[in-house]
Structure formats: structure tokens, C-alpha cells
Amino acid sequence: xxxxxxxxxxxxxxxxxxxxxxxxxxxxxxxxxxxxxxxxxxxxxxxxxxxxxxxxxxxxxxxxxxxxxxxxxxxxxxxxxxxxxxxxxxxxxxxxxxxxxxxxxxxxxxxxxxxxxxxxxxxxxxxxxxxxxxxxxxxxxxxxxxxxxxxxxxxxxxxxxxxxxxxxxxxxxxxxxxxxxxxxxxxxxxxxxxxxxxxxxxxxxxxxxxxxxxx
Amino acid sequence: xxxxxxxxxxxxxxxxxxxxxxxxxxxxxxxxxxxxxxxxxxxxxxxxxxxxxxxxxxxxxxxxxxxxxxxxxxxxxxxxxxxxxxxxxxxxxxxxxxxxxxxxxxxxxxxxxxxxxxxxxxxxxxxxxxxxxxxxxxxxxxxxxxxxxxxxxxxxxxxxxxxxxxxxxxxxxxxxxxxxxxxxxxxxxxxxxxxxxxxxxxxxxxxxxxxxxxxxxxxxxxxxxxxxxxxxxxxxxxxxxxxxxxxxxxxxxxxxxxxxxxxxxxxxxxxxxxxxxxxxxxxxxxxxxxxxxxxxxxxxxxxxxxxxxxxxxxxxxxxxxxxxxxxxxxxxxxxxxxxxxxxxxxxxxxxxxxxxxxxxxxxxxxxxxxxxxxxxxxxxxxxxxxxxxxxxxxxxxxxxxxxxxxxxxxxxxxxxxxxxxxxxxxxxxxxxxxxxx
Numbered sequence: 234x235x236x237x238x239x240x241x242x243x244x245x246x247x248x249x250x251x252x253x254x255x256x257x258x259x260x261x262x263x264x265x266x267x268x269x270x271x272x273x274x275x276x277x278x279x280x281x282x283x284x285x286x287x288x289x290x291x292x293x294x295x296x297x298x299x300x301x302x303x304x305x306x307x308x309x310x311x312x313x314x315x316x317x318x319x320x321x322x323x324x325x326x327x328x329x330x331x332x333x334x335x336x337x338x339x340x341x342x343x344x345x346x347x348x349x350x351x352x353x354x355x356x357x358x359x360x361x362x363x364x365x366x367x368x369x370x371x372x373x374x375x376x377x378x379x380x381x382x383x384x385x386x387x388x389x390x391x392x393x394x395x396x397x398x399x400x401x402x403x404x405x406x407x408x409x410x411x412x413x414x415x416x417x418x419x420x421x422x423x424x425x426x427x428x429x430x431x432x433x434x435x436x437x438x439x440x441x442x443x444x445x446x447x448x
Numbered sequence: 449x450x451x452x453x454x455x456x457x458x459x460x461x462x463x464x465x466x467x468x469x470x471x472x473x474x475x476x477x478x479x480x481x482x483x484x485x486x487x488x489x490x491x492x493x494x495x496x497x498x499x500x501x502x503x504x505x506x507x508x509x510x511x512x513x514x515x516x517x518x519x520x521x522x523x524x525x526x527x528x529x530x531x532x533x534x535x536x537x538x539x540x541x542x543x544x545x546x547x548x549x550x551x552x553x554x555x556x557x558x559x560x561x562x563x564x565x566x567x568x569x570x571x572x573x574x575x576x577x578x579x580x581x582x583x584x585x586x587x588x589x590x591x592x593x594x595x596x597x598x599x600x601x602x603x604x605x606x607x608x609x610x611x612x613x614x615x616x617x618x619x620x621x622x623x624x625x626x627x628x629x630x631x632x633x634x635x636x637x638x639x640x641x642x643x644x645x646x647x648x649x650x651x652x653x654x655x656x657x658x659x660x661x662x663x664x665x666x667x668x669x670x671x672x673x674x675x676x677x678x679x680x681x682x683x684x685x686x687x688x689x690x691x692x693x694x695x696x697x698x699x700x701x702x703x704x705x706x707x708x709x710x711x712x713x714x715x716x717x718x719x720x721x722x723x724x725x726x727x728x729x730x731x732x733x734x735x736x737x738x739x740x741x742x743x744x745x746x747x748x749x750x751x752x753x754x755x756x757x758x759x760x761x762x763x764x765x766x767x768x769x770x771x772x773x774x775x776x777x778x779x780x781x782x783x784x785x786x787x788x789x790x791x792x793x794x795x796x797x798x799x800x801x802x803x804x805x806x807x808x809x810x811x812x813x814x815x816x817x818x819x820x821x822x823x824x825x826x827x828x829x830x831x832x833x834x835x836x837x838x839x840x841x842x843x844x845x846x847x848x849x850x851x852x853x854x855x856x857x858x859x860x861x862x863x864x865x866x867x868x869x870x871x872x873x874x875x876x877x878x879x880x881x882x883x884x885x
Contacts, residue, residue, distance in 0.1 A: 265647050266644070266646075267646055267647060267649075268643065268644065268646060269494060269646070269649065270494050270495070270498065271498065271771070271831065272755075272756070272771075272772065273830070273831060274771065274772045274773060274774065311527075311531075312527075313524060313527045313528045313531060314520070314523065314524040314527060314528075324652075326650060328649055328650045328651060328674075329493075329494075329520060329521070329651065329655070330520060330651055330652035330654075330655045331652065334524075334528075336531050337531075434501075435501040435830075436501075
């Protein structure tokens with residue numbers, strides 16, 4: 234498939250883009266589905282329909298997961314269980330030993346891609362051994378490690394602006410083995426920061442894996 | 449020692465573990481005086497963490513110790529409680545915990561089923577009140593020993609049948625079934641808990657428990673430790689793991705133990721799992737209102753069938769209840785008198801009528817769709833929190849346990865024979881002594 238006219242327009246403002254490139258849908262590898270424990274009812278006003286599909290994101294051939302084994306920092310530098318580096322270690326299973334659990338309230342993790350990149354998509358797996366939805370999920374990218382300047386928000390489902398980043402238009406979603414694939418629209422950034430504020434089963438924040446597709 | 453002998457020698461008969469005298473003590477005066485309750489957490493796996501999440505919402509608790517044979521889970525408990533402001537000690541071994549922690553009032557036990565009786569009996573004998581997860585034990589003899597030890601020590605024993613403290617279930621039984629008689633005469637029930645296919649639970653190699661430690665605690669290997677629910681010596685399988693909650697509701701709502709059961713099932717799908725991966729059972733009840741029959745199924749190869757619920761059907765109406773309010777619904781039979789009075793009293797709330805379309809037109813020979821209602825009671829806490837609150841309030845003398853060992857034993861006595869009935873393919877007839885301690 235050749236890049237459509239829409240994307241050609243983008244190329245004029247994106248110096249990284251190449252108008253002649255062949256694009257293919259981004260293929261993300263999923264871990265096996267796995268559910269355990271007692272289900273907890275989910276009651277959120279902005280929950281998306283269970284039939285919602287992941288977006289098709291077209292990417293050039295030289296796209297890869299830039300986050301793999303990259304350094305991870307967090308608002309909680311003393312996780313309850315697990316290590317921050319689990320978020321970029323390539324393991325996407327949801328069992329004990331594969332996720333890092335951060336404290337309650339709003340928490341974030343940040344991945345340093347170690348140089349500026351053209352980001353096409355971010356995929357995140359938080360915890361998929363139980364049907365639950367994380368609250369106030371916000372994903373930002375920036376070249377500023379403090380996220381004060383040049384910040385682009387690529388996802389925000391904080392429907393009531395409880396995080397203070399403004400109301401988000403995206404829906405809350407139930408975690409599954411497919412995680413959540415978020416288009417980044419070729420944003421240029423070195424750092425990716427992901428926020429959440431507890432989930433519908435408990436007040437904690439979890440990460441299994443974050444993948445950042447770009448070049 | 450092989451595992452079966454190991455379990456047998458776990459001293460479960462009439463009271464369980466014999467503890468050293470210095471471990472024996474009465475519960476501290478703290479609980480009785482209404483001050484903080486000192487709590488030990490025994491088992492910090494998935495269910496232990498769910499209970500901890502709920503307990504962190506309950507004021508008046510002081511967490512003192514965490515026990516788990518897996519260092520990973522032990523660390524989880526210690527760190528999580530540190531975040532919450534509690535400095536607790538972590539133990540691999542419960543005897544060490546009971547010997548060193550001198551001011552405990554209560555233990556929360558969420559270990560694998562085959563450990564429940566030994567852990568419960570040890571804690572009761574050490575003078576602690578105990579909240580123990582269901583199924584009470586791996587065998588009915590072990591479960592009986594827990595009730596006996598509770599009697600001997602005078603300590604409270606609450607079993608984790610958390611629906612018995614759920615205000616939605618209490619409202620359903622006390623107000624809808626008994627007072628308003630919404631279903632009329634209860635004639636039938638069915639319940640189910642179906643789950644889709646799941647792989648075995650894994651573990652990262654870096655967190656493996658040493659083989660000797662696993663053996664010391666009754667596990668053949670790490671795979672068995674992580675997947676204990678599927679092994680016959682360690683658990684009762686899905687019928688006790690999932691069925692325990694819902695068959696308990698049959699017994700509670702029918703206000704009687706079953707008289708017979710007939711069951712079928714098999715280990716048909718998973719080649720490496722010992723327990724039946726699908727079980728169907730039919731109970732017969734002689735309730736105060738007459739004979740009733742209840743069907744229960746748990747399937748672990750499909751999530752079809754509408755989730756997990758208990759459905760009570762009578763000659764005037766039916767109540768489908770679940771921990772998930774979205775699955776809950778009440779239906780009025782055409783022949784029943786209007787329920788306006790109960791709507792006015794807010795016992796029930798009429799459901800919004802679905803829009804009529806051509807597709808909803810029915811053949812005149814079919815029964816018209818029944819009027820449907822909802823339960824207006826809301827549980828705005830984690831599912832297990834009311835049950836834990838009931839336990840702690842009972843320690844303070846402010847409540848009566850909703851699932852004490854005595855009643856839970858009577859209820860679970862109806863569940864223990866199911867697996868044997870599956871194997872024998874014969875009708876099981878209960879005797880009064882089956883429910884006696």
C-alpha cells in the first residue's frame with residue numbers, strides 16, 4: 234500500500250517522513266489471554282464498548298519497538314512489587330512476576346528512548362489477568378524529561394479532568410491481552426510518559442510492558 | 449514423606465496442630481476493648497491481596513505480620529503495607545510468626561485449600577480470631593476440625609463466603625424472598641460460573657522457590673505451587689473453588705440443606721489437569737415451602753452463558769442475582785399480583801422497557817416477555833469489604849458473623865461430596881449427620 238494523499242500532506246510538516254515509502258499495518262504481538270480471580274464490577278461513565286477494535290496504524294518497514302530495554306523512571310521509585318524495567322523487558326504476560334505495581338493515586342512511568350524519534354504508536358499492557366479499567370490514562374511525549382516544554386498528548390481518557398491535564402476525549406477501556414495501541418501521529422520525542430490513577434479493582438497502578446513504535 | 453501422608457500428618461483431626469504452650473494465649477484485650485485490632489495476613493497470593501485491598505479501607509486495623517512461603521508474595525505484602533504506613537514483619541513459616549508476634553488479635557487466611565485447616569487451627573489455638581477463605585478445607589474432616597477448634601477455643605471463625613455480607617444479597621433474601629415474597633413459592637434455582645480457556649499459571653524463573661522449600665510445604669514443584677487449584681491433593685477443583693460461593697447461596701436462600709445430589713463432569717479438556725474441568729450438579733431440597741431443585745454448573749472451557757449468577761425461580765417471579773449488578777434482574781410472572789407496593793417501598797425498581805421493534809414481536813403461542821425489575825440496593829465498596837467489616841465488628845462484639853464456621857460447614861458439607869458423585873455416577877443421598885460437627 235502506498236501512502237495516501239492525507240499522509241503526503243503530513244509529510245510536508247514532518248521532516249522525518251518519506252512520501253515514497255511503502256506502508257503496512259503495524260502488527261503487535263499479543264501474549265496469551267489469561268484471566269483469574271473474582272471479577273469485579275466495572276462502573277465508569279466513559280467506558281468504551283467492548284466491541285471497540287484497535288486502530289489500524291500504517292507504518293513504514295523500518296519501524297521497530299524503540300522502548301525495548303530502555304531506561305524507565307517513575308513517580309514512584311519504590312514499587313510495591315516488581316521492577317520498573319519490567320515495562321521494557323519484552324515480557325507481556327500478566328502473571329505474578331511480570332508486572333510492576335506502583336502506589337495508589339496518580340502515578341506515571343517514563344521511558345527514555347535515549348534520542349529523539351519519530352513515534353508512530355505506543356502500545357501499553359497494564360494488567361490483563363482480570364477485567365479492569367485504569368482511570369485517568371494519559372500518555373504524553375516530549376523531548377523535555379520534565380515534561381514542561383514541547384509536550385504532546387497522544388491519549389487522554391480523563392473525562393472529568395481530575396488529573397489537571399484537561400478533559401480527555403478518549404474512552405476508558407477494559408484491559409485485555411491485547412493491551413492498548415495508541416497512535417502517536419509521528420510525534421517527535423525522546424521521552425514517553427504514561428499516567429494513570431488506580432483502576433476499577435483497586436487503587437494501584439500497574440505496568441507489564443510498554444512498546445514505542447518508531448524510528 | 450509423600451504428599452498424601454504429609455497432608456494426613458498435618459494433625460487435622462479434632463483440633464489440628466499442637467502448638468507449643470508459649471504460643472498459646474488469649475486474644476489481646478485490644479480487640480475486646482474496641483481499640484485497634486492487630487492483624488496477621490497468612491497467604492499473600494492473589495486472594496490475599498484482594499482481601500488486603502479491602503482491609504486497607506477499614507479503620508481500626510493495625511497490620512503486624514505477613515506470612516507466605518513465596519518470597520515474591522511476602523515482599524509484596526511487606527512493601528504494600530509499608531506504603532500504607534505499616535511496618536510489618538514477613539515470615540515464611542506460620543509457626544515462626546505465631547511464636548514471635550505476641551500481640552495479634554486476628555488472622556486472615558488466604559492460603560491454598562489444603563493448608564486452610566492447619567493454618568486456621570493453629571491460629572485459633574494461638575488465641576486469634578480467624579477469617580479463612582473458602583473452601584473451608586480440602587476435606588470435610590479438615591473442615592469439621594476447624595469448627596471443633598473454634599468451639600474449643602471460643603475464638604471467632606469467619607469463612608470467606610462474602611456474598612453473605614453483601615447488602616444486595618441480604619436485601620434479596622430478607623426483603624424480596626422472605627418479606628415481599630417476590631418469587632412466591634421457590635421451586636427451582638440454577639447458578640453458574642463459566643470461564644473461558646486459560647493457560648496454566650506461570651512464573652518467572654528468577655522467582656522460583658527452592659525445590660526443598662516447595663517440598664517442605666507440600667508441593668511437588670513450582671508448577672504445582674502456581675496451579676494448586678487443579679491438583680487433587682491440594683484443592684477440590686472448580687466445583688469447590690467456584691461452586692463453593694454459589695452453592696452456598698442455594699443453601700442459604702432455600703434455608704435447608706439438600707437431601708440428594710446427582711452430578712456429572714470430567715477432566716475432558718486439559719490434558720495436564722487432575723480435577724474435573726466441567727461439572728454439573730443437581731440438588732434436591734426439602735425447603736420449608738416444599739420440594740425444590742437446583743442446578744449448578746461450572747465450566748472452564750467457555751465463558752458463554754451470561755456470566756456468573758444465581759437464579760431463583762418461583763411460581764410468581766424469579767430473581768437472578770450476581771455480585772455484578774449488571775447481571776442482576778427480577779422478573780414477574782403474568783399470574784402474579786402487581787408489585788407496585790414493593791416498587792413504592794423501593795424494594796425493587798421497574799426496569800426501563802426496551803424499545804419495541806418488529807424483531808421483538810412474538811408468536812402468540814409463546815409466553816410474553818416478563819416485566820423486569822432491578823434491585824435498587826448499591827454496594828459501593830469492594831466486594832469483600834462488607835464481609836471483612838462483619839468479621840472485625842464481630843471481634844468488637846458489635847455484630848454477629850454472617851458466615852461463621854458452624855453455618856459454613858453445614859453449607860460446604862453439600863459441596864464436598866460432588867466430586868465423588870461425579871466419579872461414581874450415582875445419586876448421593878445426604879444424611880443428617882453429614883451436616884453435623
